[in-house]
Amino acid sequence: MEVGFIYHSFAYIYDRLMYDIDYSKWADYIENIFKVYNCKPSLLLDLGCGTGNFCIEMAKRGYDMIGVDISVDMLNCAKQKSEEHGLNILYLNQDMTDFELYGTVDAIVCLMDSINYVLYKKDIKRMLKLVKNYLNPGGLFIFDVNTPYKFEEVFGNNVFYDISDEITYIWQNYYNRRTKICEFELTFFVRDNEGYKKYDEVHYERCYDNNEIKGLIESSKLKLLNVYDELKLCPPPKKSQRNFYVCEANK
Structure with missing residues (x-):
């Protein structure tokens, strides 16, 4: 079943279900990773942006944002909320595993276990190659996955x-x-x-273990910089429920 289809009705109640997600905290965490690796991005791409909450939070902080999502309904919600905040965010209705941009960006994120929704490795491989292609040299790609645990x-x-x-x-x-x-x-x-x-x-x-993720990153020619525990800057313990991966495009 296509992700775009399953999010048709779900899109309009998504925010009410995700009320406990602190997007400000997530944005703080991503900015902390930028600081750790001396990355000073201006233009960011959010793959699987959903109803735009992360895009909106980062746009409020001065970043130029592009959001990509396969669900038209999700993007309609995102666009409406962005306009209500007076924010000019570019939203593209595309499959995040087969996206196309007009130019390169400084950093890319793919959050809220969006990669777990990709059920086939070949699609992740294609996405990672596109990420590498559209990242400026030295740009970061940050994503998270739900763990096997x-x-x-x-x-x-x-x-x-x-x-x-x-x-x-x-x-x-x-x-x-x-x-x-x-x-x-x-x-x-x-x-x-x-x-x-x-x-x-x-x-x-789909569940992907750490070795599978590392293998996919290696095949894309991105450089894996680190793996972190959920919203922390330390290695994940065995019972970590969410791992964050930080990758870099070749300088």
Whole structure:
């Protein structure tokens, strides 16, 4: 199932479900990585930008932002919010594994486990080659992935739910250790003027271990600078649920 399709209805309730994500904290973290590697970018590309929250946060801090996403609905939400903030952000409706820009950029990010949504290595390889092609020399590519520990011990075959007056969801996971594919069956009940509206979504993520990720980076000719624990500047422990990778284009 195409990602663009599964995000059709989900796009309009995405922000209400992601209320606990501190985008300011994520932006602080990315800026800290820039400082560590003496990177002073002006133009940034956000692959899999969703409803634009990270783009908006970085644009407020003075960066020129480009957001790429396969979902038209996500981008409609992003554009509307950006205009409400008076921000001029370029949004492109493209597949992040096969994107095309008009020129190069200073840094690229791909956040919120967007890479796990890419189910085939060949597509990640193509994306990484494009990242290298569109990065200025010395530019950074920063991305995160959900770890094998998270897929096996947290997602697993577990059920999650949350009940509130505005929105209630039930989230059933099915993780296949052989294929490394996790299926998320999501059911939402969202309050509107007429009562509650029901949404059903099925999403898929693939688990990639550290050696697989490193191999993909190596094949792209990007230089792996470091691997960090979630929103930290230290090596990830065995039970880390999210790893960040920092790569550099050849100077």
